Every structure is written in C-alpha cells, then in structure tokens.
Amino acid sequence: xxxFVLAYVERIFRPTYKRDDIVLGKKLGEGSxxxxxxxxxGKKQSSKDGEIVLKKATEYGAxxxxxxxxxxxxxxxxxxxxxxxxxxxxxxxxxxxxxxxxFEGESTLADLLQSKEFPYNVEAMILGEVQDLPKGMExxxxxxxxxxxxxxxxxxxxxxxxxxxxxIKPQNVIFSEDxxxxxxxxxxxxxxxxxxxxYIPKEFLLDPRYAAPEQYIMSxxxxxxxxxxxxxxxxxxxxxxxxxxxFDIYSTGLIYxxxxxxxxxxxxxxxxxxxxxxxxxxxxxxxRQTVEPRASPELRRGFELLDLDGGIGWQLLxxxxxxxxxxxxxxxxxxxxxxxxxxGLLALSFMQ
Ligand code: ADP
Ligand code: MG
Numbered sequence: 583x584x585x586f587v588l589a590y591v592e593r594i595f596r597p598t599y600k601r602d603d604i605v606l607g608k609k610l611g612e613g614s615x616x617x618x619x620x621x622x623x624g625k626k627q628s629s630k631d632g633e634i635v636l637k638k639a640t641e642y643g644a645x646x647x648x649x650x651x652x653x654x655x656x657x658x659x660x661x662x663x664x665x666x667x668x669x670x671x672x673x674x675x676x677x678x679x680x681x682x683x684x685f686e687g688e689s690t691l692a693d694l695l696q697s698k699e700f701p702y703n704v705e706a707m708i709l710g711e712v713q714d715l716p717k718g719m720e721x722x723x724x725x726x727x728x729x730x731x732x733x734x735x736x737x738x739x740x741x742x743x744x745x746x747x748x749x750i751k752p753q754n755v756i757f758s759e760d761x762x763x764x765x766x767x768x769x770x771x772x773x774x775x776x777x778x779x780x781y782i783p784k785e786f787l788l789d790p791r792y793a794a795p796e797q798y799i800m801s802x803x804x805x806x807x808x809x810x811x812x813x814x815x816x817x818x819x820x821x822x823x824x825x826x827x828x829f830d831i832y833s834t835g836l837i838y839x840x841x842x843x844x845x846x847x848x849x850x851x852x853x854x855x856x857x858x859x860x861x862x863x864x865x866x867x868x869x870r871q872t873v874e875p876r877a878s879p880e881l882r883r884g885f886e887l888l889d890l891d892g893g894i895g896w897q898l899l900x901x902x903x904x905x906x907x908x909x910x911x912x913x914x915x916x917x918x919x920x921x922x923x924x925x926g927l928l929a930l931s932f933m934q
Contacts, residue, residue: 589655599623599666599682604636615640615770620685633685634665642770643667643679649745649769650681657739662686662756662767683767687759690767691729692752695840695847701725708762719883723890726841730898731922732764733834738913740766741827744776750833751792752840775826791852794832795864795905828907831916835902842895843884864905894921 604621611618616639622632639646647667654664663684670680689707697703705725706712715721733755740747747754747766754768771788839855840846846855862868874885888896898921901911911919 592655596666598668600668601670601680604634604680604682606636610635613770615642621682635662635683635685637679637681637683638670639679639681639770643669643681645772646770647679647681649772649774650683652743652745652774653740653769656743659761659763660736660739660766661769662758662765686756686765686767689757690753691755691757691764691837694757695752700844701729701841704729704757707757707759710762719887719890723887723895726838726887727895727922729764729841730834730838731917733766733837734913734916736764736766737827737830737834738917740772741830741913744774745769746773746775746826747830748772749789749792750830750837751789752837755837773826791849791856792833792836794829794907795860796829796907825907825910825912827912828910831902831910831913832904832907834913835899835910838899838902842887842899843881845878845880845884859903864903866900866903891921894919897921 603623605624607620607622609617609619616637619636619638621634621636623634637643637646650661650664650667653661663686665682665684667679667681670678672678694700694704694707701722702712702717702725705721708725708728737747737750747769749768749771750766754766755764756767757763758765836852840852846852858873859866859869862872870885873881877885885896888899898911898916898919901909901919902916904910916922
C-alpha cells in the first residue's frame with residue numbers, strides 16, 4: 583500500500599461536483615487569468631461544505647488544480663481547504679478550469695491591515711473575546727508575532743513539500759474562521775520543483791510589490807524544463823543550489839515590515855520603500871540609517887516595536903529581507919528564531 587494507492591482511494595471517495603451543483607454569488611476577485619466568486623452548493627449542500635469559493639481559470643487552471651491536490655495531501659493546513667477541480671467546456675468560452683475551495687472567511691490579511699485597529703482586530707479574531715488588556719507596543723508585538731508564526735508555519739509546509747508559492751502577499755493570506763489561523767491561498771503562480779511542474783518561472787505573474795530582487799527563481803544556468811522523471815532526480819540538488827524557497831521569504835519579510843510600520847501599508851508607500859531599498863543596494867540596515875534620523879513619529883514607533891526584546895524582531899526582519907537568496911533565513915529556521923522562542927528570548931537577555 584503506497585502513497586499513490588492512498589491518493590487514488592482518497593480521490594474516489596471524495597465528493598465530486600459539476601457546474602449545476604454550484605450557485606454563484608458575488609464576485610471576489612478578477613485577475614487576468616480568471617475570476618473568483620463566492621458561491622454555494624445548492625442541492626449538494628451538506629452542513630459543512632455549503633459555502634464555497636469558485637475560481638474559473640483559463641491557462642493556468644490545470645497547474646493550480648495540480649498544486650492544490652498536492653497541498654491537500656502533503657500539507658493540508660498550509661492552504662485554504664481545496665475541495666475539487668474540473669475542466670468545464672462551455673460553448674461560449676471554451677475550456678475553463680473550475681476550482682472550488684471551502685469559504686474560509688471574509689478577511690484577507692490585506693483587508694485586516696487596512697484597518698486602523700490593526701493588529702488588535704486580528705487579536706479579536708485569533709482569540710475570540712479579547713480580554714481588556716492595556717493596548718501597547720508589547721501587546722501589538724505579540725499579535726504580529728502570532729501572525730508571523732502562522733504564516734511561516736504555512737510556508738514551511740509548502741516548502742517542505744517542494745512548492746514555492748511565488749506570490750506571497752497580504753491579498754493571498756486568508757483568515758480561516760474555523761481554525762482561527764491564517765492560511766495561504768492562490769497557488770496560480772506556484773512551482774513544484776520536485777516534479778518539474780511549472781518549472782519555467784512565469785515572471786510576468788509575479789507581483790512587483792512583493793517580489794524579491796532576483797528575477798528568476800532558478801538561476802539562468804538551470805537547464806530549461808526537463809521531463810518530469812529527470813526533474814524529480816535533479817531538483818533536490820537544484821533546490822539546494824538555488825534556494826528558490828527564499829523568494830517567498832523575502833515577500834514574507836515585506837509583510838512583516840508592513841505590519842510593523844503602518845505608514846508602509848499602502849501600495850504607493852510600499853513601492854516607494856522598494857525604491858529606497860534598491861538605492862541602498864537592498865541593505866535594510868543602510869535603509870534604516872538613511873530614514874531613521876528624519877523619521878516621523880509613526881516610523882520611529884515601528885523601529886521601536888522591532889527593537890523590543892533586544893532587537894530580536896529587527897534581527898528576524900533583516901534576515902528575511904536580503905538581496906542574496908542564499909543569505910535569507912529559511913521558513914523552518916525562522917520558526918526556530920529566538921523571536922518566536924521564549925527560552926531563546928531569555929537566553930538572549932542573559933547574554934546582553
Ligand atoms: P486571484 O487570482 O484573483 O488573485 P485568489 O485565489 O487570490 O485569486 O482569490 C481572490 C480573492 O478571493 C482573495 O483575495 C480572497 O479575498 C478570496 N478568496 C480566495 N479563496 C478564498 C477562500 N478559500 N475563502 C475565502 N475567500 C477566498
Ligand atoms: Mg490572489
């Protein structure tokens with residue numbers, strides 16, 4: 583009995599759906615490669631799987647279904663709960679891939695970041711009723727830390743499976759109301775390097791606001807898409823050499839930055855930050871030195887937050903946002919970083 587048999591049996595016993603089972607609701611998103619709707623399962627509805635999200639995808643739908651199936655089996659908790667994907671041939675639009683997920687909740691991290699209440703609005707969601715604790719920097723730090731831990735946990739699941747997401751941004755992080763945790767969505771630009779699926783990076787899919795400076799996930803010396811069996815044999819080596827997972831780490835570092843600095847939460851501010859950082863040769867420490875002397879009180883407060891506990895947050899941030907992929911921390915190593923580890927914090931305070 584091996585993995586393939588299990589996967590096969592799982593597929594047979596899983597419910598399947600077709601066009602007529604799905605009742606469309608309001609539109610949630612519209613990208614160049616598909617549309618996303620809130621929807622429900624009319625007659626097929628059981629108490630648990632009634633509320634769904636439907637994506638009608640064109641070119642990359644097949645890859646996205648493949649990625650979601652793989653995540654479902656290998657690291658289910660990392661991403662939104664994928665239910666089913668199928669090819670739908672419509673007479674008007676031609677071939678379309680339809681993908682359905684459980685509706686995880688109303689808010690993406692982008693929505694939550696837009697609120698003046700952030701991060702307290704998230705605390706309420708994670709903990710349910712919020713105790714009447716004093717609001718202050720320590721408390722904000724704890725909430726942001728929890729979000730970062732959940733994000734890195736989800737990312738570590740993907741990376742350990744061999745998947746690089748390549749489009750990590752607050753819009754692609756959803757708060758799952760059932761599990762009270764953040765999950766990753768939108769595997770439309772993802773690459774699975776272990777089996778060579780979507781091996782040739784589609785740079786044009788990448789969001790420049792959150793993309794790491796390296797344009798190509800794999801170095802240009804990497805041979806172009808080998809056949810699947812060859813890729814399986816080669817890719818662990820390529821993974822080691824090129825560390826493609828660190829692309830996602832850079833993007834996650836930018837999310838951390840936006841959580842710490844309210845003034846960097848708008849698109850324009852982030853674009854301006856990227857320009858400044860580029861001028862500093864992607865050296866975050868140099869960036870800090872240029873902006874801190876004439877920083878607004880708001881910006882200064884962000885640095886203060888990152889400087890808590892001996893600057894352990896700032897240390898984590900600077901190990902994620904680095905020019906060279908090789909010098910960026912991995913998701914797994916980040917989870918073991920003293921920023922997340924109480925004992926580490928204690929050890930650190932003894933050392934200082
Ligand atoms: P796009 O390719 O349009 O970016 P996404 O997969 O990111 O497609 O979905 C678009 C939007 O739909 C997301 O930003 C989110 O608001 C919402 N969404 C996607 N999946 C889910 C889900 N499982 N539960 C709740 N909302 C979702
Ligand atoms: Mg998206």
